[in-house]
Structure formats: C-alpha cells, structure tokens
Amino acid sequence: MDFFQTxxxxxxVPVNEDNRRCIEGVIGGTDYNQSKVNQWTASVVEHSLTHLxxxxxxxxxxxxxxxxxxxxxxxxxxxxxYWDTATDGSCTVRWENRTMYCVVxxxxxAVAL
Amino acid sequence: xxxKAGMWSLVKExxxxxxxxxxxxxxxxxxxxxxxxxxxxxxxxxxDNTRMAITMENTYQMGPYKRFSVAAVxxxxxxxxxxxxxxxxxxxxxSQKMTKTICEVIRARVKDLMIPRYKIIILVHIGQITGQSxxxxxxxxxxxxxxxxxxxxxxxxxxxxxxxxxxxxFE
Numbered sequence: 001m002d003f004f005q006t007x008x009x010x011x012x013v014p015v016n017e018d019n020r021r022c023i024e025g026v027i028g029g030t031d032y033n034q035s036k037v038n039q040w041t042a043s044v045v046e047h048s049l050t051h052l053x054x055x056x057x058x059x060x061x062x063x064x065x066x067x068x069x070x071x072x073x074x075x076x077x078x079x080x081x082y083w084d085t086a087t088d089g090s091c092t093v094r095w096e097n098r099t100m101y102c103v104v105x106x107x108x109x110a111v112a113l
Numbered sequence: 114x115x116x117k118a119g120m121w122s123l124v125k126e127x128x129x130x131x132x133x134x135x136x137x138x139x140x141x142x143x144x145x146x147x148x149x150x151x152x153x154x155x156x157x158x159x160x161d162n163t164r165m166a167i168t169m170e171n172t173y174q175m176g177p178y179k180r181f182s183v184a185a186v187x188x189x190x191x192x193x194x195x196x197x198x199x200x201x202x203x204x205x206x207x208s209q210k211m212t213k214t215i216c217e218v219i220r221a222r223v224k225d226l227m228i229p230r231y232k233i234i235i236l237v238h239i240g241q242i243t244g245q246s247x248x249x250x251x252x253x254x255x256x257x258x259x260x261x262x263x264x265x266x267x268x269x270x271x272x273x274x275x276x277x278x279x280x281x282x283f284e
Contacts, residue, residue, distance in 0.1 A: 020151065095147060
C-alpha cells in the first residue's frame with residue numbers, strides 16, 4: 001500500500017524547481033527574439049524532460065512550453081485530464097520577464113509496474 | 114438507468130475537480146528581471162479523500178485492441194473550436210470561461226469515442242491577436258507505438274485558439 005502512495009507524493013517538488021531553473025537557464029536575462037524563440041522552446045522542453053527522466057520514476061511525461069512576446073495581448077490556457085487522480089499529476093510554471101511570457105506545463109502519467 | 118449512472122459519474126467528476134481546485138497551491142519567486150509562479154494541481158500532504166492507487170491484475174494483453182484515432186479527434190477539435198470561436202471577439206473574462214468550457218466539451222466528446230485503456234490530456238490556449246509573436250513546443254516521453262497526439266489551431270480577426278489532445282495508453 002505504501003509503495004503506491006509514495007509514487008506520487010513528493011514528485012512535484014523537485015519538478016517545480018527543475019522547471020524554473022531550466023527556464024532561467026535558457027531564457028533568463030534575454031529579450032524576446034523571433035529568430036531564436038524556436039531554439040528556446042525546444043531547449044526548455046528538452047532540459048525539462050531530461051531532468052524528469054533523471055529522477056527515474058515510473059512515469060510517462062508530456063512537457064508543453066509556450067513562449068509569447070509581451071504586447072499587451074491576453075492569453076488564457078486551460079487543461080483538462082481524464083486519468084487516475086491517485087497516480088497521475090501535473091504541474092505548471094508561469095515565468096515572465098520584461099519582454100515575454102513563458103508557460104511550461106508538465107503532465108506525468110503513471111506506468112503500471 | 115444508464116442515464117442515472119452517467120449523471121452520477123459526472124457528479125463524481127465535478128466533486129473531484131472541486132477538491133482538486135481547493136488543493137491548488139501557487140508559489141512565486143522574483144529575481145532581478147523575472148518573476149515565476151508555480152501552480153501545482155496536487156499538494157504533498159495526504160488528505161483522507163485521496164484514493165489509494167489500485168493494483169491491477171495482469172490481463173496478458175499485449176497492446177490496445179482499439180487504437181486512438183487521430184483523424185476523428187482532429188475533427189472533433191476542429192468542430193468544437195470553430196463552433197465556439199467563429200464569430201467571437203476577444204474579451205478577458207469571456208476568454209477565461211471559454212477556455213475552460215472548450216476543455217470540458219472536448220474532454221466529453223473524446224470520452225464519448227469510448228477508446229478503452231487510454232488516458233486523455235487536453236490543452237486549450239485562447240489568445241488575443243495584436244501582432245505579437247508566439248511559439249509553442251511540446252515533447253513527450255512515452256511509448257511511440259501506442260501513444261499519440263492530435264491538435265488543431267483556429268484563427269479569426271481578433272483571437273486565436275489552439276487545442277491539443279494527448280492520448281496515453283495505460284497497460
């Protein structure tokens with residue numbers, strides 16, 4: 001019983017910090033740049049996924065990253081999931097600086113062992 | 114009878130959602146030139162309502178009997194986005210509600226396809242068009258032969274909408 005509970009517990013804390021650090025590392029201190037944004041999103045997503053995989057937990061991961069230039073426009077994001085709430089979870093990091101917004105969502109779906 | 118059962122599971126879903134919303138926790142970190150906020154859907158502590166993870170018995174099933182149909186789901190996304198957003202103008206409050214509504218509608222319709230053993234994740238973005246630039250990227254660590262994704266994007270003069278569905282096979 002305990003083994004299955006601890007599978008999801010304490011999963012999300014390291015994920016938050018890793019995600020934040022990934023974003024800071026890739027686009028922290030830079031201004032929005034149309035020609036580089038493609039690389040940035042790919043980089044953020046790749047680093048996030050690598051950190052998640054390093055934890056070695058029995059999950060399938062989906063990482064989604066959106067970078068948008070700040071221009072006064074509004075953006076709304078919603079997600080809805082049909083899964084097992086006891087074992088699966090998600091986490092979102094919203095990051096912004098002077099010139100852009102970045103939203104990274106991580107979904108983790110348990111693998112049956 | 115079937116109608117009652119359907120309604121009961123809908124009520125259970127709503128109640129679970131309310132519980133989940135009540136457990137949401139945000140934490141903000143500021144640095145010299147950026148702010149980041151983390152939102153988690155689940156908190157670390159146990160609450161008594163949390164269900165225990167269930168151990169499933171072996172079914173000896175090697176793969177999905179019915180595959181997830183990307184074309185059918187893309188049609189659903191196109192249909193839902195076009196019908197809800199076709200003639201609309203972007204407004205803050207309305208867009209907030211509409212994103213959630215569209216999410217729920219898509220989830221209900223994909224569930225109606227009755228594809229067994231698939232877990233579904235739906236992502237919807239609605240934004241205003243003011244000449245800004247935006248990039249969306251996603252990467253997944255999953256089983257390529259069974260898991261898949263479908264997405265559709267819609268645009269009119271004042272807003273854009275993007276919907277993505279990820280389907281993950283549960284063995």
